Amino acid sequence: MQRRDFLKAAAATAAGASSLNATSLISDNLMSDTPAKMSASHFGAIKGLVKNGKFEGVLDASEIDFYPVSLTQGVVARTYDQTRIARPSVRKGYLEKGYQSDKSMRGKDEWVEISWEQAFKLVADELKRVNKEYGGSAIYGGSYGWYSVGSVNNPQTLLGRMLNIIGGYTTRTLNYSQHAISAITPHVAGSDEGNSLVTAWPVILKNTEVVVIWGADPINTNQIAWGVADHESYIYFRKLKEQMKKRGIKVITIDPVYNNTANYLNSEHIFVNPTTDVAMMMAICYEMMNAGVADEKFLKKYTSGSEQFIAYLKGESEDKVVKNAAWAAKICGVSETDIINLAKIFGSKRTMLMGGWGPQRAHHGEQFHWMMITLAAFIGQIGLPGGGYGFGYHYSDGGCPSPAAPNGSALALASGSATTSTAFPGLGAIGIVPSTEGEWKDRSNIAIPVSRILDCINNPGKEVDFNCKKITYPTIKMAYWAGGNPFHHAPDTNLMAKTFEKLDTFIVQDCFWTASARMADIVLPATTEQERDDITKSHTNKFIIAMHKIAEPYEQAKNDYQIYCGILKEFGDKEYMAFSEGKSEMDWIKQFYNASKKKGDDAKLGMPSFEEFWAKGYVEFKVPPHAHEYVTMAEYRKNPIINRLGTPSGKFEILSKKIAKAAYDDCKAHPTWMEPMEWLGDVEKTKKYPLN
Structure with a gap:
């Protein structure tokens, strides 16, 4: 795999600065006083080189990092940076x-x-x-x-x-990073969808016809993780690029800027005005209904409150505004034609909506992910292989098949047992x-x-x-x-x-x-x-x-x-x-x-002793075959009675009675378009502050 294919766009600027600072420290590390020592960071695992008692260089820990990124080179420079605090x-x-x-x-x-x-x-x-x-x-x-x-x-x-x-x-x-997502999605989907497992990449590569990367730049952001990144996601983005040619997968990126992911995939890109995505998604839902391609059966069986929301889209509720493509085009800067075409595509192709976290860091930020789940419900493919939505593909190798954990997690259930020989014992x-x-x-x-x-x-x-x-x-x-x-x-x-x-x-x-x-x-x-x-x-549970x-x-x-x-x-x-x-x-x-x-011994994992582990630097855990086939919400779709969601209704709540009861002025009972405090549609502010 050619490393630079990915990083020339994603990491050249960010990592370049770190690498330049580290140059004087790593230029002469051909010899090391001791064997390279395993360590880790948010940028991935590393092997450190010591010369004359000083941390002098970093080697890629390729045994446990599928695609090492150059950000790790900055770990050397920061160790001796002039901004270090020397004493209390x-x-x-x-x-x-x-x-x-x-x-x-x-x-x-x-x-x-x-x-x-x-x-x-x-x-x-x-x-x-x-x-x-x-x-x-x-x-x-x-x-x-x-x-x-x-x-x-x-x-x-x-x-x-x-x-x-x-x-x-x-x-x-x-x-x-996830404040609005983590607050709103339990009301909508019964769980924190910002941290939930997403459909596995192999399922997408096999079944998805349209990948929509909305408000995310995964080629850039998958370099890091809250835990330790192992960067397997880059292998899957390479495969996605291959399948765009071989199988004709259509990739659409929707973002205010033409980002690194769009550049790497050479995808179709739609520019949207910042903080106006909700209006665009509403118009897509309206135009799907208008074209007769919205999945009414899914809405009726698996959601709650769709009737009231549809009335809102049609302008039959309090604001009397029809949320069609013409309405949204004036707000979000996307043409009527593009919005109508997206509605037709989503309604006729197996579509995966990959939403990022950036759009929720704004006024009314909770509306973005609530509305994206609603859009996925209108498409009606939630729980089907390669369809639905996911909010984790841009971060910490989301979607990469991972070992099951013996804690009743979704992947453990998917593997058929919480104590199989391929389970992760936790740490x-x-x-x-x-x-x-x-x-x-x-x-x-x-x-x-x-x-x-x-x-x-x-x-x-x-x-x-x-x-x-x-x-x-x-x-x-x-x-x-x-x-x-x-x-x-x-x-x-x-x-x-x-x-x-x-x-x-x-x-x-x-x-x-x-x-x-x-x-x-x-x-x-x-x-x-x-x-x-x-x-x-590792964040994916593949390694201790x-x-x-x-x-x-x-x-x-x-x-x-x-x-x-x-x-x-x-x-x-x-x-x-x-x-x-x-x-x-x-x-x-x-x-x-x-x-x-x-726990590993109980599950017959064959883990080494601590001394052996410490000397080697890591333990690897196998990925169960079924993890490659994981589909988010598949069990719910099969039987929504037995596998109820964690919402009061047990369904996706397009309208939340709990939120309605709270009677908030700035968060209604269903997804709602509300003008942000700052946006390009504010003529007076835009005149005074033209840059956005």
Whole structure:
């Protein structure tokens, strides 16, 4: 397989920058002092080369990475990057006056380096003070970020574990990438469709006639994973390109820009105005009805509320607007002809709708995926081989056949048994709740939506609507952020800086002087994934991977696990032992592997001993034959009575009575076109701000 065929478009810009920075480090790594050491990152597994005690280069871990990407070369450069945090540091004003210091000096004040002993005491004392004066809920510990793939040194989980032990905290729910999808799709399809299994690629290559990649750029985004990417998806995109020629599969990309995927596949591309996709999908549904190709039988048997939605499309409900192609063309910038043609194609060909996550990161973002499921219902091919929808093809090798997990998952059921010789035994990780007895066992912590942290800090005690419920914001006096960069995620950085001035204390634990670290009061330097031992798995469950320590910690950086242990020792032996359970990091690594091995032995997997695994660097798990034939919603289609969806009606809810009961102004009972706060159709704003 020619690697550059994929990466010349997808990764040249992003990875090129990293590779250039790493050039001086990898140019002379022809010889290494030790054998290459296996490790892993969000970019995939790697083999690290060490020369003269320094991490000098990366080799492709081709045994467990089907298509290594050049992003991994940046792992070397970041290890010794000038933005690494060398020592525990405290803002000068905070060191002198503590939480009573001038908060407006954040980002401007001098930094004073202190010892770890001072840092542990300083952090512990402030945690004790806030807990005593305001209660645990005044500490925000829902730190969101993409840092570690390890089972032991996951900074966010370990932070929650520590805070849960010492008195509780306020955490977050959902995430930026899937916030709207994860909130809306359980009401529509009975499960979080942003994280659900999607129809296997071999099924698509064999059965699908039309692939629609809508609001996604999988050639670009499959380079990374929340876990460890193994990049098998690139093999399937190559096969898709081949089948476009051999079998005549039609690929249509719909996106405001001509993206890398469209370029690689040379697909038909339709430009749509940003945030107007919902109107376009509604018009396709209308034109399908108008052409007599909408699947009325499917709508009647497998959905709830289609009659009311059809009335809305026909202009027979409150707004009296007919949602036809002419109407949508003025909104989305797609011609009437193209919309009508899409309706005819979708109604006559086996069609797979591949929706991305990007469109939900907008005003009324939940409408996109609700409407795409509705469009798939109008097409009527959900549960058929190669038809329906899927929201995971652009990410973490979604759609690639994977080993079954012995947990009753969809793939386990598809393989015919949860304990077959091809099952994946799972891999444990340190959890937020310790196994030791104590008040932390049954502690209930407040959770707020991840995107509402600023609203929460600015409006303590405010009651807000969220997901058909009411939640009340706690009073937040302190934030502890580990392995994340909120000043990068926030859409309004100036508002964030101003809002965080209301906090008594802001602590950041990270490897780098990020924007968030520079705006903190206390900064604790953490090691990178390549500076410590750990254990992980590929996102597809095909491999358990040893994460060997490749490089010595940068300056005085410590492992996240060590940092929390140091803080908790300031509280006492009870808290420290609850957190560590008396185990070292290697003890945890061995425990997680051996627990997997026990399950594997029960399933006759033939897993090696820990020592053999650690020496080799990985264990591979076979993919069951039936995983290649997995079809999303196939069981539901076969018998919707026995295999009900998790919605109140047991069907796809085009109209949700639960959402209707909530009586939201900005989210009606069924998919609805609502003008976004910012879009090209706003004439006045477009005149003032012509770039979109």
